[in-house]
Amino acid sequence: MTVYFLSSVGALLLSLLVTKLLSVKKITGDKFLRVLKAFGLITAFLFMFRYMMGDLYIEDKQITFLFSIGQGLEGFSSLSHAIFSSVLVWINVTAILMVVLYPFFKSVKTLRFLTAFVCPVILVLNFACLENLLLGNFGLEIYEFSIRGLLLSIELGFAIGISVIALIDYLKSIKTEEYKIDKSLILCVIFSFLGMILATCPNYFPQIVLETLTTDDVDGLNLNHRLYVYPAIIIPIVLYVLLKDRSYDTKRFSMIYYALAGLYLYSLTHKFADFAYINEAGQFIVNVSNLPFHLCNTALYITPACLIFKAKKVFYFTYFINVLGAFLAIAMPDYNLDGQNGSMFVHDTVLFFRSHYQAFFMPLLVVGLGIFKRPRMKEFKYSLAGFAAYYLFVLIVNGWFTNYDPDIDYFFINSDFIADKLGSWAVALRNLTWEFDINGLHFKYYPIYQSLYFTVYIIMSLGMWFLYELGYDVAMGWHDIANRNKAFKLDELALELKLNGREKGEPVDMESTNKLILKNFTKRYGTSDVYAVKDACLEVTGGEVFGFLGPNGAGKSTIIKSIVGIQTITDGAISVCGYDVKTQAVGAKSQIGFVPDHYALYEKLTAREYVNYIADLYEVPKDVREERLNGFIKQFEFESAIDNPIRTYSHGMKQKVTIMAALIHDPKVWILDEPLTGLDPNSIFQVKECMKNHAKKGNIVFFSSHIIDVVEKICDKIAIIRKGQIQCVKTLEEIEREDTLENFYMSVINGKEVAPIKVAKQTAEEV
Numbered sequence: 020m021t022v023y024f025l026s027s028v029g030a031l032l033l034s035l036l037v038t039k040l041l042s043v044k045k046i047t048g049d050k051f052l053r054v055l056k057a058f059g060l061i062t063a064f065l066f067m068f069r070y071m072m073g074d075l076y077i078e079d080k081q082i083t084f085l086f087s088i089g090q091g092l093e094g095f096s097s098l099s100h101a102i103f104s105s106v107l108v109w110i111n112v113t114a115i116l117m118v119v120l121y122p123f124f125k126s127v128k129t130l131r132f133l134t135a136f137v138c139p140v141i142l143v144l145n146f147a148c149l150e151n152l153l154l155g156n157f158g159l160e161i162y163e164f165s166i167r168g169l170l171l172s173i174e175l176g177f178a179i180g181i182s183v184i185a186l187i188d189y190l191k192s193i194k195t196e197e198y199k200i201d202k203s204l205i206l207c208v209i210f211s212f213l214g215m216i217l218a219t220c221p222n223y224f225p226q227i228v229l230e231t232l233t234t235d236d237v238d239g240l241n242l243n244h245r246l247y248v249y250p251a252i253i254i255p256i257v258l259y260v261l262l263k264d265r266s267y268d269t270k271r272f273s274m275i276y277y278a279l280a281g282l283y284l285y286s287l288t289h290k291f292a293d294f295a296y297i298n299e300a301g302q303f304i305v306n307v308s309n310l311p312f313h314l315c316n317t318a319l320y321i322t323p324a325c326l327i328f329k330a331k332k333v334f335y336f337t338y339f340i341n342v343l344g345a346f347l348a349i350a351m352p353d354y355n356l357d358g359q360n361g362s363m364f365v366h367d368t369v370l371f372f373r374s375h376y377q378a379f380f381m382p383l384l385v386v387g388l389g390i391f392k393r394p395r396m397k398e399f400k401y402s403l404a405g406f407a408a409y410y411l412f413v414l415i416v417n418g419w420f421t422n423y424d425p426d427i428d429y430f431f432i433n434s435d436f437i438a439d440k441l442g443s444w445a446v447a448l449r450n451l452t453w454e455f456d457i458n459g460l461h462f463k464y465y466p467i468y469q470s471l472y473f474t475v476y477i478i479m480s481l482g483m484w485f486l487y488e489l490g491y492d493v494a495m496g497w498h499d500i501a502n503r504n505k506a507f508k509l510d511e512l513a514l515e516l517k518l519n520g521r522e523k524g525e526p527v528d529m530e531s532t533n534k535l536i537l538k539n540f541t542k543r544y545g546t547s548d549v550y551a552v553k554d555a556c557l558e559v560t561g562g563e564v565f566g567f568l569g570p571n572g573a574g575k576s577t578i579i580k581s582i583v584g585i586q587t588i589t590d591g592a593i594s595v596c597g598y599d600v601k602t603q604a605v606g607a608k609s610q611i612g613f614v615p616d617h618y619a620l621y622e623k624l625t626a627r628e629y630v631n632y633i634a635d636l637y638e639v640p641k642d643v644r645e646e647r648l649n650g651f652i653k654q655f656e657f658e659s660a661i662d663n664p665i666r667t668y669s670h671g672m673k674q675k676v677t678i679m680a681a682l683i684h685d686p687k688v689w690i691l692d693e694p695l696t697g698l699d700p701n702s703i704f705q706v707k708e709c710m711k712n713h714a715k716k717g718n719i720v721f722f723s724s725h726i727i728d729v730v731e732k733i734c735d736k737i738a739i740i741r742k743g744q745i746q747c748v749k750t751l752e753e754i755e756r757e758d759t760l761e762n763f764y765m766s767v768i769n770g771k772e773v774a775p776i777k778v779a780k781q782t783a784e785e786v
Contacts, residue, residue, distance in 0.1 A: 020161070024149060027176040030172070030175070031176040052125070060119075063119045065170050065171075070290075072170075077105050078221070078288075094154050104152070105223075105224060113141070113216055118134055124271075131189060135189035139182045156168075222287060225364040274390060282320065285319045285370065307427060314344040317409075318345065338394065339403075339484060342379055343480050345375045402480075414469065448465070523603075527597060534558060536557065536594040537592075537593050541590035563735045566723075566738075570741070574740050576616065577743075579721075610688050613692075614678055621665070626676045630679050671697065678694070688721065690721045693724060695726055741767065
């Protein structure tokens, strides 16, 4: 045992010595992190090789049963001693996975805390009880020199070294207040650690701990079977809820940890010797019956590799193909129990379901959390080509390897396992065979059955993809609703503070009841880095006809749509007659009449019916609406057409209906987006007169236009916007003292006349 202790201490001292030398030479940052990553990779390789070189002694020994009949287990004095060693083996793997991943995910606060404070405790306990740890892993083999024991000892030393370095680093960061330990972090650490422990819980542990094993098979969707099916649905939902709002690194670390834990648990019964070995005669023998060519087995290797190396194209293969296979396996389990009963807690039963859990929901969860993007048809085609290659490979392997083991049946395409479940028609198709010999080897295929198998599987994969997308849409919908409700509550609270005890229906700003105000208004679409509008500031007063000018794409329609509430506000604020557009949307809209650039009318209605419908929305009294409507009918010469269906109208007539509907509630702010486009001269004159008359009543008329002559004749003031920034706000009188509006406009949009308005950023309280 002495050599093992010395190996651990030596590896620990080496890691700490290298770290100390780096700190003395003031090598920090990326260079130091590269060294730490090297230590992590060394630890990972030591773990992998000693683990894959032989069986785990304590695995699948039915220890409870052995001790109950007095036989015991060699090396263990009691049942509690055996269970203690089993727990040491279990938590050792948890700690090793954390310290290996720590250098690559230092930004994950939870992992950083666990590696600094929890891993040292686990690893020091492992070192203090090294004999028990070695005994649980290798049995009596440790009492003679063992390469596996040596590798474990060195691995343990390096792991302790990494955790000590993490502890020192964390203590330094606390002093600089980079990472504070608070209640939320502690709660997150507790739940994360429990999840990590459960993820690495050995498949044999339930069998060791439970005194009595149920003899009921997990088959045919009985209760035992359903108790295994439910976690396949519950676990991914819980993980999604816990991780959806976390950082990308946290999500990716969590998925890599879970994937590696799943691969570790699967590998308990799939070591190097299970795949190939050298027999007593010195011959290299491949164990063809135990190679991981089953579709769900490949997922256990593919998923962690894709997450670690960000291999997107390979990932979508497991997303489209492995998930369906795992789902069918969970629904129709086929066990390899080596003579054991199919009870709930037998090692192979637990292994079967846990392995298929990972193949089933891990790819879906990875896409749901946004680690990889939702695929398109192109990715499905790539996956289809990959599956075709895999299917052809398995067909060849099955036909070839049955010469050495007649039970070979990778992907269940060589036996009648699936055919028996489908019925007599499938069995009949399978009876149509194609057989031939090559170099003394006999090959047997079922061409029609196996071709149909492939085709149906592809169709089912396409159908499952539809279900995935539906599920993502539902989840995103719930997420969006939750975010909106949260935003509404925050807006209501902010509104209450602004009103300071006044009624909710009152304007926030009582001093601006006749004004349209933009304060540092900013709009960005989605996650784009380009701003459609940035820091726009405007103030329009009642009685003004205000022209809003700018080239196409400058941001005019973006500002107008945000004022009327069609689009959200990224930053800043908009106030309409004292009502805040964001927190008092209904109040603000009640003050606005809007004529869009592209109207949308209910064309089966008559003009009178449509205007009355809009008047009902604004609760305009019947006698008032009739008086106003009669005035519009006369002004727009609409007497003969007012009771005709709108679908019979010309473009100009439909525009007039839109204007009448926008003014029926006599809004204080009338907003028009390119209102004169496509109108004849008479209609343009009528609309201009209507705009002037509305402003004379003390109301605001705010409109965008490309027709400079019209703006010049009716506007009191104009603003020019270019590339999302308001360049100037001037009265027509100021402009005409120096030049014509047309010349001034051209010089501004060409960037020659004036610089963009610079506005100091306002505080939230000022906004």
